[in-house]
Amino acid sequence: MMTIAVALIALGIAVPLAALPFLGKRSLPWPVDPPDRRDDVARAVSSLRDLEFARAAGTIDAADHARLRGALEREAFARRPEQRASPAPVRTFAVAAVAAAITTVVVVATLPREAGDRAPGAPLTGDARPLTPTTAQLETRARANSRDIPAQLALADAYVQDGRARDAVPVYQAVLAIDRDSVPALNGLALILFQSGESAGARLATDRVLALRPRDADALFLKGLILYKAEDYKGAVEVWTVYLDVGEFHPAAAMVRPLYADARGKAGN
Numbered sequence: 001m002m003t004i005a006v007a008l009i010a011l012g013i014a015v016p017l018a019a020l021p022f023l024g025k026r027s028l029p030w031p032v033d034p035p036d037r038r039d040d041v042a043r044a045v046s047s048l049r050d051l052e053f054a055r056a057a058g059t060i061d062a063a064d065h066a067r068l069r070g071a072l073e074r075e076a077f078a079r080r081p082e083q084r085a086s087p088a089p090v091r092t093f094a095v096a097a098v099a100a101a102i103t104t105v106v107v108v109a110t111l112p113r114e115a116g117d118r119a120p121g122a123p124l125t126g127d128a129r130p131l132t133p134t135t136a137q138l139e140t141r142a143r144a145n146s147r148d149i150p151a152q153l154a155l156a157d158a159y160v161q162d163g164r165a166r167d168a169v170p171v172y173q174a175v176l177a178i179d180r181d182s183v184p185a186l187n188g189l190a191l192i193l194f195q196s197g198e199s200a201g202a203r204l205a206t207d208r209v210l211a212l213r214p215r216d217a218d219a220l221f222l223k224g225l226i227l228y229k230a231e232d233y234k235g236a237v238e239v240w241t242v243y244l245d246v247g248e249f250h251p252a253a254a255m256v257r258p259l260y261a262d263a264r265g266k267a268g269n
Helices: 002-023 037-057 062-077 090-115 135-144 149-161 165-178 183-195 199-212 217-229 233-246 253-267
Strands: none
Touching: 135 149, 149 165, 149 183, 165 183, 183 199, 183 217, 199 217, 217 233, 217 253, 233 253
8 A cells, every 4th residue: 555655646746747838838949950051052053963964965955954044043042931940749748747657656556466475586477487398398298209309309418417328328329210310419429428438439429420510519529539538639639620610619618728738739739
């Protein structure tokens, strides 16, 4: 009730202020731009130039040329009546002020009731929970259609995020059984194999990706890391040189830069 009372007081102040312009003896004039005589002269000069071109080309006779030239010269330098100032649209301002005041009252009176009781930090309306589906929802979707590659890839990525890399491997393999050139599945499987210590399998997967997409940042990063771990520093430098060119904003770029500098030093570059 206190908020409604405050809003009503605000409305009571706003309405008289909105009506105040009508109580004055005379409305203030609405400003108008002064006429710019340079525009008239410029137009006349342009028209005169066109007229002279027509005379030189022989497309207008002498009598018409003289008549039109005189008319243009008179119009260019004749004084036009100045635009009179019109009263400022105070009625429009007043209606807008009253509408704004009414809107303020409605918002102030209804917003607390619409917001209701909420926990600290919770939004006034709606739900702030992310729209990302849960792993269980992704499992349901993937089971419903085993050939839905986007759903299968999303499930495999969710398993990786949940620390269930072993569960992600058969999902990636199922995707590759449908599409042997699936770059996301090859990259995901390569990373899991590398983390499991199976560098040879990871190398085969990254090579397959780079054959399909030579400048793939994920594959370049991992292949360089495989070569670095194998102490093939020259190979790592070659791969990471391309990686740092195409993957400047890749999540692993900050980690690669010092390793790249170290590999260059060890390779004698």
